[in-house]
Amino acid sequence: MKKLALITGATSGIGEATAKLFAKNNINLILCGRRKDRLNELEAQLNKLVSVKTLSFDVGNKKEVKENLNSLEDTWRNIDILVNNAGGAHGLDLFVDSDVNDWEQMIDYNVKGLLYVSKEIVPWMINRKKGQIINISSIAGKQTYGKGMVYCASKSGVEAISKGMRLELVPHGIRVCNIAPGAVETEFSIVRFKGDENKAKNIYKHFEPLVAQDIADSIFYCVNVPSHVQIADMTIFPAAQSDATTIHKN
Numbered sequence: 303m304k305k306l307a308l309i310t311g312a313t314s315g316i317g318e319a320t321a322k323l324f325a326k327n328n329i330n331l332i333l334c335g336r337r338k339d340r341l342n343e344l345e346a347q348l349n350k351l352v353s354v355k356t357l358s359f360d361v362g363n364k365k366e367v368k369e370n371l372n373s374l375e376d377t378w379r380n381i382d383i384l385v386n387n388a389g390g391a392h393g394l395d396l397f398v399d400s401d402v403n404d405w406e407q408m409i410d411y412n413v414k415g416l417l418y419v420s421k422e423i424v425p426w427m428i429n430r431k432k433g434q435i436i437n438i439s440s441i442a443g444k445q446t447y448g449k450g451m452v453y454c455a456s457k458s459g460v461e462a463i464s465k466g467m468r469l470e471l472v473p474h475g476i477r478v479c480n481i482a483p484g485a486v487e488t489e490f491s492i493v494r495f496k497g498d499e500n501k502a503k504n505i506y507k508h509f510e511p512l513v514a515q516d517i518a519d520s521i522f523y524c525v526n527v528p529s530h531v532q533i534a535d536m537t538i539f540p541a542a543q544s545d546a547t548t549i550h551k552n
């Protein structure tokens with residue numbers, strides 16, 4: 303029987319690459335994101351391969367999360383794999399210069415959004431006594447760097463949530479995997495720098511960054527290990543990176 307995965311933040315980057323890879327490998331999909339047009343495009347591409355449902359909502363809005371996930375018919379609630387990927391960084395500034403709206407977005411999406419989505423889906427997994435949860439964290443969740451304090455705090459939150467979920471869900475047959483990427487060239491830095499594409503491009507100059515596909519491949523590896531194996535934590539850097547702020551550039 304085909305597995306079913308729900309992916310948040312499926313409209314771009316790691317979420318989109320994961321959706322495509324899952325579809326190629328016969329995993330049915332519930333794709334969630336804010337941008338309806340992108341969801342529709344992706345659905346049109348992938349429904350040739352697998353069954354696809356799209357839900358357009360904002361993970362930071364608890365009412366929207368509840369309503370959308372509870373609109374799923376019973377068969378779509380048999381979710382085998384939840385990929386909590388939605389989130390991002392807003393701003394790269396000293397705390398004293400940083401914008402309160404940026405903090406709120408990062409905490410609302412990266413922490414509260416992940417919790418809102420999981421709160422609806424985890425009970426369905428508990429009922430089925432199985433499931434896999436992949437939380438997309440960041441090296442920023444393991445190492446705090448200057449000008450990234452609130453982003454790092456939000457991703458430290460993801461790390462704590464992954465550990466807490468594992469403690470509570472392992473007895474229910476649910477495996478929890480935390481994936482912490484380093485520098486991945488996606489829309490991540492464009493969003494962080496509020497649309498400044500040059501500034502974003504500079505981050506990835508003079509070394510070969512990861513691409514979304516690299517993380518999708520890692521996610522796919524984690525969901526395909528035998529059922530007695532649980533990849534608890536995976537940190538993935540480009541070959542040129544050695545910690546959050548150390549990148550060997552040519």
Ligand code: 8X3
Nearest residue numbers: 440441442483484485
């Ligand atoms: C993305 C990687 O290094 O900007 O989470 O924190 S980093």
